[in-house]
Amino acid sequence: MSGSKIELHLHLEGAAPPAFIRGIAAEKHVDLSGIFDAQGHYAYDDFDGFLRVYEAATSVLRTPRDYARLLAEVLECSVGQGVIYTELFISPEFCGGADLAAWRDHLAAMTEVAERARGQGIDSRAVLTAIRHMGPDRARQTAICAAETALDAGGGWVTGFGMGGAETVGQATDFHWAFDCAREAGLGLTCHGGEWGGPDSIRQALALGCTRIGHGISAIHDPALMRDLADRQITLELCPGSNIALGLCRDWAAHPIAQLVDAGVRVTVSTDDPPFFHTTMRHEYQRLADAFGWGLDEFNRINKWALDAAFCDSETRERLRKEFA
Numbered sequence: 001m002s003g004s005k006i007e008l009h010l011h012l013e014g015a016a017p018p019a020f021i022r023g024i025a026a027e028k029h030v031d032l033s034g035i036f037d038a039q040g041h042y043a044y045d046d047f048d049g050f051l052r053v054y055e056a057a058t059s060v061l062r063t064p065r066d067y068a069r070l071l072a073e074v075l076e077c078s079v080g081q082g083v084i085y086t087e088l089f090i091s092p093e094f095c096g097g098a099d100l101a102a103w104r105d106h107l108a109a110m111t112e113v114a115e116r117a118r119g120q121g122i123d124s125r126a127v128l129t130a131i132r133h134m135g136p137d138r139a140r141q142t143a144i145c146a147a148e149t150a151l152d153a154g155g156g157w158v159t160g161f162g163m164g165g166a167e168t169v170g171q172a173t174d175f176h177w178a179f180d181c182a183r184e185a186g187l188g189l190t191c192h193g194g195e196w197g198g199p200d201s202i203r204q205a206l207a208l209g210c211t212r213i214g215h216g217i218s219a220i221h222d223p224a225l226m227r228d229l230a231d232r233q234i235t236l237e238l239c240p241g242s243n244i245a246l247g248l249c250r251d252w253a254a255h256p257i258a259q260l261v262d263a264g265v266r267v268t269v270s271t272d273d274p275p276f277f278h279t280t281m282r283h284e285y286q287r288l289a290d291a292f293g294w295g296l297d298e299f300n301r302i303n304k305w306a307l308d309a310a311f312c313d314s315e316t317r318e319r320l321r322k323e324f325a
C-alpha cells in the first residue's frame with residue numbers, strides 16, 4: 001500500500017529508532033544493552049516493561065542538540081513511509097524539566113530541523129504533552145511552556161496541547177487549568193482517553209474541550225457516546241498496531257476501527273511509538289487493507305478527516321488536501 005499519509009499521533013521519543021538511541025548512548029558512555037534483544041530491537045514483556053524500556057531509552061536524550069538530531073531522524077523515517085504531515089507529541093518535561101527557558105532552547109533547535117524538513121517534503125507541528133501521572137501542578141508548567149511558545153512565538157511550530165501518561169491515574173478533569181490555559185493561547189486540544197480507560201475517560205477528555213481523542217477505542221462499548229462523537233465530528237487518533245502490541249486488541253480483525261467508521265465516527269491512523277510496537281505507517285495501512293479490504297478510497301477518506309482535525313493553518317490544510325482528491 002503506497003500513497004501519501006497524514007499522521008496525527010506520534011510521540012517524538014517513542015519514535016526513536018533503536019540504532020539511533022544506541023549511537024547516542026555510545027557517545028555518552030551509557031550502557032543500555034539490557035533494553036535490546038538479540039536483533040537490536042527494543043525488548044519488553046508487558047506494559048510496565050514497555051514503560052521501563054521507554055524511560056531508559058529516552059534517558060540518554062539530554063540536550064537541545066540531542067532533540068534536534070532525534071527530530072531529524074524521526075522526520076526522515078516518516079518521509080520514507082510516505083508521511084507528508086505529522087504531529088509530534090513532545091513533552092517539555094523531558095526537554096529541561098518543563099522550565100520555560102530550557103524549553104525555548106530545545107524548541108529553537110527543533111524548529112530549525114522542522115523548517116529544513118519542510119523542504120524535503122514533510123510538514124510537521126508540535127503538540128506539547130503533559131504527563132498525566134505527574135499530576136495537575138506539573139501539567140500547569142507544561143501548559144505555560146505551550147502557551148508561551150504557541151503559534152507565532154515558537155516560529156509557528158507549536159500548535160497543540162495534549163496529555164499522555166498513565167490514563168487510569170486521577171481524573172482528566174483535574175487538569176482543567178492546563179487545558180484552559182492552552183486553549184486561551186489558541187492551541188488545539190487533544191487528550192489520551194479510552195485506551196486503558198472506559199467510555200467515561202473519553203467523556204472527561206471532551207469536557208476539557210478536546211476536539212480529538214488519543215485512541216478512544218473504548219467508545220465502541222457505548223453507542224450513545226459513539227453517536228455523540230459522530231455528531232460533534234470528534235476525531236479519534238487511532239493507533240491499531242499499538243493496541244495490538246499492548247494486548248488491548250487480540251489481532252487486526254478484532255480492532256474496532258471499521259465498526260467506528262460504520263458508526264459515523266471520524267478516525268485517523270497513526271503509529272504512536274512505532275519501533276516499540278514493531279510497526280510503521282506502511283505496515284498499519286497494509287494490515288488494515290488485509291483485515292478490512294480497505295483501499296485507496298478508505299485511506300483517502302481517513303487522511304482527509306485527519307487534515308480536517310490537524311492543528312495547522314488553513315493554507316497548509318488546503319495545500320495538503322489536494323494529495324487526497
Ligand SMILES: [Zn+2]
Binds near residue numbers: 192
Ligand atoms: Zn500515545
